[in-house]
Amino acid sequence: MEIRWLEAFVAVAEELHFGRAATRLRMAQSPLSQTIRKLEKDVGAELFERSTRSVDLTAAGRALLPHAYRILDEVGLARKAPTSAPGSVYGRVSIGFSGALNHLTLPPLARALRQRHPNISLHLVGRVMSGEAVDRLVAGTLDLAFVGLPLNPGAVATRRIARERLGVVLPSDHRLAERAAVDLRELAEEAFITMPLLSGSALNDSALRACTASGFRPRVVQEVPDPFIMMTLVSAGVGVSIVTEGVAGVVPAGSVFRPLAGTPRFHDHALAWAAGNTSRVLGAVLDVALEVLPTPGD
Known part of the structure; x- marks a missing residue:
């Protein structure tokens, strides 16, 4: 398995279109398809369901995706580590939100994060409803999400923000x-x-x-x-x-x-995250959220 194979896989998984993924990766579509086939041969499973009209992740592809994100994140962190100041926090955090309902909470958090942790890259994912957010947090394809309460207990940790x-x-x-x-x-x-x-x-x-x-x-x-x-x-x-x-x-x-x-x-609005996520980047984001989005009183 090669890093470039995983980069290709993530691009296709996010675009769900080989042409757009190839454009994003600045490569031709045929070499991209060959790269995906190499990865599928390496893991022993088909990762995409392909038709003339659509591309979708298979169950194996959905299972691989959060691991691919983590591997690529770790590679990015390794590249930054030699030149980063001691004690700085760097990495990538994916935040899900629903849209207009978060217009008073998402902007101040995003602005504060860019000011205090410029080495944290934000990946904002819109139109994520609370139920989908829980599934994606548990699967590892989101790190943090704006949700409404109540949620099913136990699946994720939450903190009420509004x-x-x-x-x-x-x-x-x-x-x-x-x-x-x-x-x-x-x-x-x-x-x-x-x-x-x-x-x-x-x-x-x-x-x-x-x-x-x-x-x-x-x-x-x-x-x-x-x-x-x-x-x-x-x-x-x-x-x-x-x-x-x-x-x-x-x-x-x-x-x-x-x-x-x-x-x-x-x-009630809340922030939610996977209870078992011990990422230092997520911890830094939650610390900033505690400052700019204080828990409201009843």
């Missing part, structure tokens, strides 16, 4: 748009836009609990994987969406955010 009230995004010409707050019961007959129901979105779970407590189950007419696109569809008049108060400042034109009336209902 508690936000739930509210609703309405089209600006909606009959309730002028209200200071909206009683969720008045939306029982509305069309709802949500994250994919099977995506493992913690926000979906919070929204469903709020609707159930108000005596109805939401009628979902559209599922989209991105919170901002979800709100854009609200602006287009497709339906309404339950979100957190943190997005009030980024709702698109043609829509408005209104808090829910009555007893406040909350959605």
Whole structure:
């Protein structure tokens, strides 16, 4: 097994397209395919399912990927070690996030990390819902993720970083748009836009609990994987969406955010990581997160 074989494998695994991976590696597609075949022969298993239209990782490929990341990370660290200042932290950290829901938490963490640990390379992965984040943390393809709580206990370690009230995004010409707050019961007959129901979105779970407590189950007419696109569809008049108060400042034109009336209902945001991950880089990131994203009170 050669380092360049693993570099080729990671490029194809991330692009899921041999042409794009070849362009990224600045090589022709035919030598790239030959390199992947050499790696597959070396490990004794096919790593990709290839068709004329798509490329997907096999079970063997998914099993190899986190190890490939770690090996390439270690090679990068070894290259930097001779010229790095004593005590400096260097390496790569992959952070998953969902999108607009993290616009108040991801930027300050990323900025602080670049200032305090310029030798830590950030790999930011968007549109990662909480359920997928847990799977990827356990598999080792993510080091850290922004998630919603609660999560299934035991799979990962978590630290709460924000508690936000739930509210609703309405089209600006909606009959309730002028209200200071909206009683969720008045939306029982509305069309709802949500994250994919099977995506493992913690926000979906919070929204469903709020609707159930108000005596109805939401009628979902559209599922989209991105919170901002979800709100854009609200602006287009497709339906309404339950979100957190943190997005009030980024709702698109043609829509408005209104808090829910009555007893406040909350959605908790957290950072999550694999409990067994003892990476020094992850430890440095968590130390910075503790400073810039302090644990909120109840």
